[in-house]
Amino acid sequence: MGFTISEKILRDKAQSEEKNVVAGDFILAKVDKCLANDITAPIAIEVFKEVIQGTERGVFDPEKIILTPDHFTPNKDVDSANQCKILREFAHKFKIVHYFEQGRVGIEHCLIPEQGLVVPGDLFIGADSHTCTYGALGAFSTGVGSTDLGVAMATQLCWFKIPHTIKFIYSGKLNNWVSGKDLILYTIGKIGVDGATYKAMEFSGEVINTLSMANRLTMCNMAIEAGGKNGIIEPDRITENYLKQRNIKTYKNYVNDADAEYEDDIEIDCKEIEPQVAFPHLPENTKPISEVDAKKIEIDQVVIGSCTNGRLEDLEITAKILKDKKIHSKVRCIIIPGTQQIYLDAMEKGFIRTFLESGAIVSTPTCGPCLGGHMGILGDGEKALSTTNRNFLGRMGHINSEIYLSNPAVAAASAIKGYITSPEYFKNK
Amino acid sequence: MTYVIEGNVIKYEERNINTDLIIPARYLNKSDAHHLAAHCMEDLDPKFHEKKKELNASILVAGANFGSGSSREQAPVALKAAGIKCIIAPSYARIFFRNSINIALPLIEFSEIDELHTADKLQIDLEGGSLVNNTTGKNYSIPKMPQFLQELLAEEGLINFGKKMLHQ
Numbered sequence: 001m002g003f004t005i006s007e008k009i010l011r012d013k014a015q016s017e018e019k020n021v022v023a024g025d026f027i028l029a030k031v032d033k034c035l036a037n038d039i040t041a042p043i044a045i046e047v048f049k050e051v052i053q054g055t056e057r058g059v060f061d062p063e064k065i066i067l068t069p070d071h072f073t074p075n076k077d078v079d080s081a082n083q084c085k086i087l088r089e090f091a092h093k094f095k096i097v098h099y100f101e102q103g104r105v106g107i108e109h110c111l112i113p114e115q116g117l118v119v120p121g122d123l124f125i126g127a128d129s130h131t132c133t134y135g136a137l138g139a140f141s142t143g144v145g146s147t148d149l150g151v152a153m154a155t156q157l158c159w160f161k162i163p164h165t166i167k168f169i170y171s172g173k174l175n176n177w178v179s180g181k182d183l184i185l186y187t188i189g190k191i192g193v194d195g196a197t198y199k200a201m202e203f204s205g206e207v208i209n210t211l212s213m214a215n216r217l218t219m220c221n222m223a224i225e226a227g228g229k230n231g232i233i234e235p236d237r238i239t240e241n242y243l244k245q246r247n248i249k250t251y252k253n254y255v256n257d258a259d260a261e262y263e264d265d266i267e268i269d270c271k272e273i274e275p276q277v278a279f280p281h282l283p284e285n286t287k288p289i290s291e292v293d294a295k296k297i298e299i300d301q302v303v304i305g306s307c308t309n310g311r312l313e314d315l316e317i318t319a320k321i322l323k324d325k326k327i328h329s330k331v332r333c334i335i336i337p338g339t340q341q342i343y344l345d346a347m348e349k350g351f352i353r354t355f356l357e358s359g360a361i362v363s364t365p366t367c368g369p370c371l372g373g374h375m376g377i378l379g380d381g382e383k384a385l386s387t388t389n390r391n392f393l394g395r396m397g398h399i400n401s402e403i404y405l406s407n408p409a410v411a412a413a414s415a416i417k418g419y420i421t422s423p424e425y426f427k428n429k
Numbered sequence: 430m431t432y433v434i435e436g437n438v439i440k441y442e443e444r445n446i447n448t449d450l451i452i453p454a455r456y457l458n459k460s461d462a463h464h465l466a467a468h469c470m471e472d473l474d475p476k477f478h479e480k481k482k483e484l485n486a487s488i489l490v491a492g493a494n495f496g497s498g499s500s501r502e503q504a505p506v507a508l509k510a511a512g513i514k515c516i517i518a519p520s521y522a523r524i525f526f527r528n529s530i531n532i533a534l535p536l537i538e539f540s541e542i543d544e545l546h547t548a549d550k551l552q553i554d555l556e557g558g559s560l561v562n563n564t565t566g567k568n569y570s571i572p573k574m575p576q577f578l579q580e581l582l583a584e585e586g587l588i589n590f591g592k593k594m595l596h597q
Contacts, residue, residue, distance in 0.1 A: 026577035028594075042460045043502055051591040072458055079458035129500040129524055145502035145528035151591035159527075159577065159587075193445055194494040198523050227497065229523055282445060371454040371499070392449045392498060394472045 002257025004165040006200035006232055009140040009254050011162070013123040023164045023261075028157050031064075032122040037108055037367075038069040040127030040146045042086045047150025059094045060156040066098040066117060067091055068108040071367045075102075076374040106339025106365040109133040109221060109307035113213075114339055119243065119251035120235040125149065125158050130307050130389065132223045136216035137242070138235035138253060143224060163229045164263040165200040170207035172270040177423045179317075180215030181309060181387065181407040183207070184222040185276035187268065189286030197227030199263065202256075207270050208233060213242045214313040221308045222389050225283040277385075277420060278405035281393040289410060289422045297404070298330070301384040302415040303396075304408050305336025305363075306370045309387035312342050314408040319351035321412035321426050327359040328418030334376045336363045360415070372396045378403075385414050432556040434515045434535070436487035439480060440547045446473060446491055447498035448525065452507045454499070465503050466510035480547075481512065488553075490545045491518040496525025505529040515553060517545065517560075530578050533586035537571050544569070555582075 003011065007022070013029040014021055021027050036044050052058070059065055067087050072080035084102070091099030098117060105111065109130050112118050120138035124131065127149040134141035144158065152158045168187060188195070201223045208216070216233050223231030233239075235253045243251070274288035304310075304318050315337060327333045335355050337343035343365065346352050355362050361376075369376030370388040378384055378397030384404070386396070391403035404420060413423040450473040452465055459465075470477035480486070489508065495518040496504060505528050508516070516529070519540045529536050535555055545551070549564040553571070560569040574582070584590045 026575060039454075039457045039501065039503075043506075046460075047588055047591075050588055051595060055595060057595060071454075077458060083458060083460070127500055127502075129498065131500075143500040143524050145500055145524060145531055147502060147531040147587050148527065151587050151594075155591055155594045157591075157594055159581075161575075193497060194520065194522070197494065197520060224524075227494065227522060371449075373454055390447075390449070390498060392447050394453065395449050399472055 002259035002261065004200065004202060004260040004262065005138065005234055005254045005256050006140055006165050006202065006230060007162055009121060009123055010160060021162055023162045026159060026161050028159055029123060030156050031125050031152055031158050033064050033066060033118065033124045034149055034152050035066045035068065035108060035112065035126035035128065035131060036146070036149050037071050037128055038073060038080065038083050038087060039071045040149065041067055042083050043146035044127055044150035044153065045086055045090045047147050048153045051151055051154040057154060059096070059153045062095045063097045065096050065153055066112065067096055068100050068105050068111060069102060070105050070108050070365065071371065072373050073102050073105065073366055074364065104340065107307050107310050107367055110310050110338025110342065113137060113217060114341060116246035116248050119248055120239060121252035121254050125152060129224045130221050132228065132230050133217050133221040133307060135220040135223065135230050135232035136213060137239055138233065140230055140232065142230045161198070163198055163200040165202050166196055166264045166266060167202045167204060167262045169205040169265060169267045170203070170270055171205050171267065172207065174207060174270055175274060177275050177409045178273055179407045180211060180218040182273055182276045184219045185278055185283065185286050185405065186273050188222065188226045188283050189276065191226055193225060193282050193284045194227040196223065199228055201226065201228040201231045203231060203233050209236065212313060213238055214311040217311065218308055222283070225389055275407055275410050275422065277410065278391055280391050280402040280404065283389065283391060283405060292420050293422055297420045298383065298418060299385045299414060299420060300331065300382040301376060301378060302331055302333040302411050303369050303376060303384060303386040303388060304411050305338065306367070306388040307338070308389045309408050310336055310338030310342065312345050314387065315342065315346045315351050318408045318412045319354045321409060321423055322358040322360065323354050325358055325416050327415050330418055331415050333360040333415040334363060334369060335360050337365055339365055369396060385411050385420055387411050432554060434488070434553045434555070436514055436551060437484050438488050438490050438545055438547055438549045438551060439484055439486035440490040440545060441473060442492050442542065444492040445494045445497050448496055448501050448504040449498055451496065451504040452501065457501060457503055460503070462506050462510040465507035469507040469511045478511070484548050487512055487514045488551055489513045489516045490542055491516065492542070493519040495521050497522035500524045502528045502532070505532055505534050509534045517542065530581050531587040533582055535582060539571055541569065
């Protein structure tokens, strides 16, 4: 019997006596990397301390723990500053190699692949639900809780139920302005926010084979929005090139067995897919842009960035649309490069100048507005169009505010017009 | 941990009650359980605490896909610290599920939530796999947890399990 890439990674990392495990079985497995942020690490650190109490033990490997204070940073208030202090002191005490101080940190799921801290075949856990992002590199990567992480920092072990895999096969050719964001929003619209609960979501097909790494990361990032345990893409030439650029040579590629068993195959013809907009208050409430345009939904705020769409490609398409245009007078447009490197690259390419000249706000990398933390909170009754991943009730601020989700091109075009619209309008300009 | 749970129900039948509703991110700048409990369910129902107290409720019954969204363990921590002893829902988001088990807050997968109402008195036997609604007099069987998860609950959560692993 053959296995899927997700099953193969977990089987390989399972503790020795448990090698014959199959989907549905519980295992204890050795993780390769552990990640936590300023919201989840303080609890994980408490757990870690409790677990090692009375022993001489430290973390299992100071090179394999990654700490990214990226949510409420730059410290938004005294309590946030105190939480970040816990990370800093812990990192210092246990000589954590990959602790990213503010000024070096970026949005974790943009930063970690960029820094080459995740490679194909890794079993990667993060106390952040969007840790599923790294499946784009052929890793088994999934979100866990703080207690999981605290125990793993001490023992290197984490428990898993090996998930069954659903295969999504994307065929055809992408329409204009359609990106990885639209593919994943369309998919969530099709299967629902719990359509893949507990499952591995494997993305494949001719469209994925030519899709850029940035778009692949966007797709895997939102696997959790369908309830998925992980999103994953078999490593290929595009993966290899991405790693080569980072001078990474040591990793193990896992691939699907020819006779791997899938719980379901879902075929998606990309010919049908237009840019998507997810309406409040769930990512599954998707509509094609052609149905949205005529509604002229006025917006107060646009957010372009986040672990979903804060990469250079996203800023490039945003700059292309905003070039020599002005943000609508009633709209606040907040653009957030995902990392310091992305910020620098965007500056060198002139994107930052374009953004500032258009009247947009450019922020230092932070998760801030996506979860209603800071840097762009919505007031009573306000509407936002955002390239982030969740449009839950009240997530960005006031309980009566509304969030729509889209790709960066739709967001940028809408920021200019003041209502949700297709970038098609800007095609020849 | 105890395998027999008795208590009154407080019910929110909506599907997809997410962790932003259970504990909004604006309160995550502090990790203290009492602070989190004070704001638990605030954006779903500002009167959650008031109602819970009035009903003397300790069993939360909810719609499917409970706990979706963020990985924040603060969600089950807040519910537990607010006095919720057990949750009953047709299904759970996976990170919420593991977080709850890890802190020894039992979750029961039960599809017939229409049979349970706010203020009902329930008796649940986790080991025996039974649920009795003393208000309606009806009995139900509930799925037994997989062996591994029972062990975690028996250890009062993952911390003790982790200690054992470290000392082995």
